[in-house]
């Protein structure tokens with residue numbers, strides 16, 4: 035009797051011990067993005083003498099604001115197991131639409147509404163096609179949209195770049211509030227709003243639910259299609275806002291704006307630890323993801339490394355992040371089995 | 380083939396009020412006929428086991444009662460009134476709760492999130508789904524139900540994906556039981572579970588009639604059926620082909636009826 039109890043107790047202890055070390059590993063994976071960011075900043079700070087300077091940090095924040103804005107919306111879409119690669123072309127479309135509607139340098143605040151509105155329209159079309167159009171491959175749908183939107187931007191502008199930007203937009207992209215770039219501040223406020231919506235409202239919880247298990251979401255009566263649509267609509271809107279910042283920073287309305295930015299946006303979300311399997315990730319980590327990209331770019335630049343290398347580094351970053359996501363799934367499964375073994379012992 | 384149903388109709392049970400009845404349900408998925416005229420009666424406080432081989436149409440029948448699948452033809456009545464289900468939300472509103480096959484929980488949400496999903500209270504009301512949730516209120520709601528459903532050892536703020544299959548299934552069952560007013564449907568609730576975990580679920584199910592609920596349970600385990608069910612209905616190739624009052628020792632007869640050897 036005694037020995038039996040002893041054995042049972044001992045094996046149960048080792049199971050608990052294994053489970054606890056797995057839990058620590060899981061926690062480390064979740065804290066990954068902030069650890070990577072801090073490590074990068076410290077490393078570049080030691081290697082490049084001017085990396086940690088007010089000027090450079092301001093620059094870094096201002097640069098990352100566009101990717102952050104894109105990342106916020108992209109995160110919602112990835113959360114519900116989708117992806118939106120049309121966001122780069124939405125930047126171009128929003129910029130040339132503003133130029134066509136209000137002219138480039140009118141000091142009108144009306145323009146401030148047009149950028150996100152253009153994005154909203156594109157996002158709604160994406161969502162409609164994926165949900166109601168019965169095309170369940172978001173990648174294909176949004177690739178097609180990328181082509182269409184980029185083409186429309188060229189048509190509207192006639193292929194011409196108009197130089198100039200309204201003062202309000204210029205200030206948003208280049209101005210500073212208490213030394214902090216205004217664009218970064220705006221995106222930070224937006225991120226706060228997103229965090230609140232995702233973590234504290236019913237809509238946010240349902241979005242996580244749909245990403246976690248779309249079938250069950252439908253079975254328990256959640257408005258699955260509307261939720262997915264809302265994610266794409268918001269993603270388009272944030273792309274429009276990114277377009278505004280882009281216009282402000284470049285100071286001209288080119289139909290070729292924003293090319294390649296969809297990759298940075300998706301990278302920011304994935305490096306920030308969101309799962310392409312859906313239902314996982316957080317807004318704060320998306321911000322860290324965007325900052326990691328900006329840090330790599332700016333740090334390598336300061337070290338006089340060819341910018342081609344930053345492309346390679348970021349590509350590797352995506353792959354590592356994806357593998358870590360697979361590892362996370364694996365660890366969760368292990369923890370679950372160990373729990374079950376303990377219960378049934 | 381269809382004769383077995385009339386000869387073994389149990390006395391006593393049929394005197395009770397009819398809660399749910401499905402008549403001549405038919406459903407085809409393209410060329411696959413899943414239901415070819417299935418019928419099912421469920422009385423007040425009764426636990427009916429829905430049996431049949433793989434692909435017999437049990438899950439499809441359940442999905443029809445839950446509003447996930449729309450029948451090609453047939454009638455469903457709840458409390459003698461026609462039940463029109465356009466969505467799963469309609470079924471929930473009618474007091475029917477379901478635990479689906481294959482552990483239907485959201486692994487990425489916490490226990491209390493899973494428990495309340497689709498029924499969260501938001502504030503202020505007029506904001507609808509954009510209203511705010513109250514974590515404290517939700518954990519309180521969980522604790523109120525948890526003690527009655529013997530899942531009180533589960534922590535409400537834990538992520539359900541990290542829990543064992545049995546704990547997760549217990550939460551899924553608790554969710555169904557807590558909010559059902561008429562009928563609880565369980566599709567193979569013990570399929571993925573160990574002995575002790577199955578035990579806990581079955582004990583929970585056995586006590587549901589005390590709460591005025593009727594139960595449909597699908598299982599491939601005849602010992603489990605004998606432990607919880609009052610009556611068994613057997614399906615084969617989309618039809619209900621027989622039924623039997625469940626008593627100790629009928630396991631062999633049930634298996635024979637499922638296989639169609641008499």
Ligand SMILES: Nc1ncnc2c1ncn2[C@@H]1O[C@H](COP(=O)(O)OP(=O)(O)OP(=O)(O)O)[C@@H](O)[C@H]1O
Nearest residue numbers: 408411412413431432433434435436437438439440
């Ligand atoms: N969504 C679907 N599309 C096409 N065919 C389906 C679908 N769902 C079920 N079927 C088919 O309908 C038939 C009945 O399936 P159902 O899932 O209802 O059986 P079941 O009795 O629940 O089986 P099991 O015991 O394996 O769960 C099967 O032949 C199945 O292949």
Ligand SMILES: [Mg+2]
Nearest residue numbers: 437438439480
């Ligand atoms: Mg089934």
